[in-house]
Amino acid sequence: MESIAIVGASLAGLRAAETLRAENFAGTIHLVGDEIHKPYDRPPLSKQILSGDWELERTWLTTDEKFDQLDLTLHLGDAAVALNVEELTLALASGETLDVDGVVIATGARTRTIGAPMGGVHTLRTLDDAIAIKQAFESRPNRVVVVGAGFIGAEVAANARGLGLDVTVIEMAECPFERSLGAEMGAVLADVHRDHGVDLRLGVGCQEIVGDEHVASITLTDGTNIETELVVVGIGVVPNVEWLEGSSLTIDNGVMCDSTSLAAPGVVAAGDVARWHNVHFDETMRVEHWDNAITQASHAAKRLLHGESVGPYAPVPWFWSDQYDRKIQLAGRTTDFDTFEIVEGDIESRKFAAIYGRNGVIVAVLGFNRPRHVMRYRGLIDTKTSWSNALAAEF
Amino acid sequence: MSFKVVVDYDLCESNAICMQIAPEVFEVRDDDFLYVLAETPAEDQRAKVEESVQRCPKQAIAIAETEGEEE
Numbered sequence: 117m118e119s120i121a122i123v124g125a126s127l128a129g130l131r132a133a134e135t136l137r138a139e140n141f142a143g144t145i146h147l148v149g150d151e152i153h154k155p156y157d158r159p160p161l162s163k164q165i166l167s168g169d170w171e172l173e174r175t176w177l178t179t180d181e182k183f184d185q186l187d188l189t190l191h192l193g194d195a196a197v198a199l200n201v202e203e204l205t206l207a208l209a210s211g212e213t214l215d216v217d218g219v220v221i222a223t224g225a226r227t228r229t230i231g232a233p234m235g236g237v238h239t240l241r242t243l244d245d246a247i248a249i250k251q252a253f254e255s256r257p258n259r260v261v262v263v264g265a266g267f268i269g270a271e272v273a274a275n276a277r278g279l280g281l282d283v284t285v286i287e288m289a290e291c292p293f294e295r296s297l298g299a300e301m302g303a304v305l306a307d308v309h310r311d312h313g314v315d316l317r318l319g320v321g322c323q324e325i326v327g328d329e330h331v332a333s334i335t336l337t338d339g340t341n342i343e344t345e346l347v348v349v350g351i352g353v354v355p356n357v358e359w360l361e362g363s364s365l366t367i368d369n370g371v372m373c374d375s376t377s378l379a380a381p382g383v384v385a386a387g388d389v390a391r392w393h394n395v396h397f398d399e400t401m402r403v404e405h406w407d408n409a410i411t412q413a414s415h416a417a418k419r420l421l422h423g424e425s426v427g428p429y430a431p432v433p434w435f436w437s438d439q440y441d442r443k444i445q446l447a448g449r450t451t452d453f454d455t456f457e458i459v460e461g462d463i464e465s466r467k468f469a470a471i472y473g474r475n476g477v478i479v480a481v482l483g484f485n486r487p488r489h490v491m492r493y494r495g496l497i498d499t500k501t502s503w504s505n506a507l508a509a510e511f
Numbered sequence: 512m513s514f515k516v517v518v519d520y521d522l523c524e525s526n527a528i529c530m531q532i533a534p535e536v537f538e539v540r541d542d543d544f545l546y547v548l549a550e551t552p553a554e555d556q557r558a559k560v561e562e563s564v565q566r567c568p569k570q571a572i573a574i575a576e577t578e579g580e581e582e
Contacts, residue, residue, distance in 0.1 A: 495531065
C-alpha cells in the first residue's frame with residue numbers, strides 16, 4: 117500500500133492519520149476536508165467556547181509542529197464528491213482525482229435543522245457555529261429557545277443560563293434524554309435544568325419559527341407563542357453519506373461496515389459516519405461520541421494496513437456531558453435494559469453512579485459527578501460481568 | 512531516554528479515561544482528583560500514556576521527554 121486518502125479532517129480523520137504513521141506507514145496520506153480549518157475539537161464548542169472560558173485556539177486538536185510531522189498532503193476546503201470503490205479513486209469538488217490504495221471514510225455528520233435559514237436561528241456543530249452562537253449570547257437576546265433536549269441542546273441551555281440569559285427548552289418527547297439514559301434518569305437530568313431556571317416544555321415541538329430577516333418568536337405545536345431573538349436547534353445529526361450514493365458501498369444510516377470497520381476491500385470507515393456490528397453488544401450501531409471517533413479511527417487505520425488480523429472493533433462506547441456543575445458520563449449501551457440500580461451515592465445529591473443490566477449482564481453505567489465509578493464499572497462492562505457480580509462489586 | 516507525565520490540573524476534569532487506560536500511572540481517587548502515581552513511568556508504560564494523552568477529553572496530559580540521568 118503506497119497511498120491512502122482520509123476523507124474528513126476532524127477528530128477521526130486526524131487520529132487515523134496519526135495511527136497510520138505510528139504504524140510505520142511511510143506512503144502518501146491525503147487528508148481531505150470540506151472545512152478550511154485544520155482539525156479542531158468539537159466538545160469545547162458547546163462548553164468552554166460558549167461559556168467564553170476558552171480562546172478559539174485552544175480547540176486545535178494538535179500543534180503545528182506535530183501536524184507537520186505527519187507529512188500529510190492536505191486538501192482542506194475541498195470536499196470529496198465521489199468514490200469509485202472498485203478502482204479506489206476519489207473525486208474532489210475542485211476537480212482533482214486521487215488514485216489511492218486505501219480509503220478512510222471519516223466524513224462525520226451534519227446537524228438537522230428546521231425551516232429555511234433565518235437570522236438568529238442556529239445549529240451547533242462547527243467552530244463557525246459556535247462563534248456565531250457565542251456572539252449571539254453576547255448581544256443579550258431577550259430569550260434563548262433551544263429546540264430539542266438532547267445533550268447538545270442541554271449544554272447550550274446550561275451555558276446560556278450561566279450567562280444569566282432566560283432559556284426555554286422545548287422537547288417533543290415527554291421525557292428528555294430517555295433514549296440515552298432511560299426514563300427515570302432522564303427525569304433526574306430534566307430536574308437539574310429546572311432547578312437552574314430553565315423553562316422546560318415537554319411533549320411539544322416547534323410548529324414554526326416566526327420572523328422576517330431575524331427570528332421574532334417561535335410557535336409551538338400546542339399553539340403557544342414564545343418571543344425570542346435566538347433559537348438554537350439541537351435535533352440531532354445525519355451522517356454525511358450523500359457523496360457515496362453512486363458507489364457500491366452499502367449506505368444505511370451511515371456507511372455499513374463489517375465488525376472490523378471494513379466497508380469494502382481497501383475502504384474503512386470511522387467516527388460519526390460509520391455503522392458497524394459491535395460484537396460486544398451484538399448490536400449494529402453508529403456512535404456519535406468523541407471517544408469513539410478516536411478509537412474507531414485508530415482501529416480502522418490498523419485494519420486497512422494489517423488486514424483481518426486486527427479483529428473486530430467492539431468497544432464499550434463512552435461519552436460525557438458538562439452541564440452546570442454536573443459531569444454526566446455514560447459508558448455502554450442502555451438499549452432495552454431490563455434492570456437498573458443506583459450503586460453509589462444518591463439521586464437527591466445528584467452525585468451518584470447507576471448501572472444498567474440486560475439479560476443478566478451489566479451493559480451500561482451512568483455517573484453524575486462520579487467519573488471514577490464510571491470507569492471502574494466500564495471495566496466490568498468490558499468483561500461482560502454478570503449482573504449479580506456487578507452489584508456485589510465495591511469501588 | 513525517559514519521559515515524564517505532565518498534567519495540567521487547570522484543564523483536568525477527572526474524566527478518569529487515563530485511569531482506565533494506564534491504571535499504573537493514573538488514579539482518580541474518592542475526592543475526584545487525579546493523582547499521578549508514577550511521574551516518570553517505566554518505558555513499557557509509554558504506549559499507554561500516549562494513548563491517555565490522545566484520549567483525554569480535556570487534552571490535559573502531556574509527555575515531556577527527559578534525559579535519562581535526571582531521576
